[in-house]
Amino acid sequence: MLKAILIDDEPDCVELLARELSEYCPQVQVVGRSTTSEDGLRLIQILQPDIVFLDIEMPRMNGFQLLEKIGTISFNLIFVTAYNEFAVKAFRFSALDYLLKPIDTLDLQEAVRKAERQQRVDSRQLDMLKSQFHSRHLAEKIAVPYQQGVIFLPVSEIIYCESDSNYTKVIAIQHRQYLLTRTLREVQEVLEERNFLRIHRQYVINLDQIKLFMKGEGSYVVMTNDISIPVARNQKEKLVQRFGWL
Structure with a gap:
């Protein structure tokens, strides 16, 4: 059983999330609820939860400031936020979990399942997310979770991304x-503003990593690692537009 604390300055959101967890996530026991950051901080220190659902935008002390007061985070963390396109991309770059308001039941269940098997939050992920929120500029690195932790990979070092069912290589x-x-x-949404382009239903490529483009029937690009990637017919024009000389 996961002990959970819910922190959001909107009482209706706290109540609704508690009901959703009770009905759809029986492995979660809500042990504390708070509509202020100060009270939420006190609950975390006293109750030592396994998971915290935390709103970022709160008066007096926002979610980031609350986490700074805690120091080392020993619980799983799921941010709850109102819809914002930039915020979504910031979360995806940092690989921290989040739920959009109004919360979708399936998203909630998946977030809880991930929390059950997730490693402790890396402080660099929080630093990355906070920096993006404050500067409104996407980071130069993307956080890539793996079994032992998180790798912070410079976006410029990515050659291409390939679909693998519900995963991405x-x-x-x-x-x-x-x-x-x-x-x-999802990866496309994160990278599309960083000189990446989806040229095929299975591939998103780094345009800075193209070595050769072969035109004609069955067009394809050769990347800097000498891998050939097909260019879908309906994406060829987008590639041409990005490289006016083609």
Whole structure:
């Protein structure tokens, strides 16, 4: 049984989340609820939860400031946030878990399942997320979770990303390869503003890592690691537009 604390300055959101957890996530026991950061901090220190559902935007002390007062985080953390396109990309870059309001039941169940098997939060993930929220600029690195922790991979070192069912393989320089528990569409949303382009239903490529483009029927690109990747017919024009000289 996971002991959970819910912290959100909107009482209705706290009540609704508690009901959703009770009905759809029986492995979670809500041991504390708070509508202020100060009280939430006190509950965390006293109750020592396994998981905390935390809103970021709260008066007087926001979620980041609360976490700074805690210091070392010994619990699983799920942020709860209102919809914001930039915020979603920031969370995905940092690989920290989040739920969008209004909370979808399936997303909640998946977040809880991930919390059951997830490692402790890496402080660098929080630093990355906080920096992006404050600067409104996407980070130069992407956090890639793996079994023993989190790798912080420079975006410029990614050659391409390949769909693998509900996962995504990230191929980087120096023959490195990582498996993300994200769909290629999610990865595309994170990287599309960073000179990446989805040229095929299975591939998102780093345009800075293209070595050769072969035009004509059956177009394809050759990446810097000498791997050939097909260019879908309906994506060829987008590639041409990104490289005006084609």
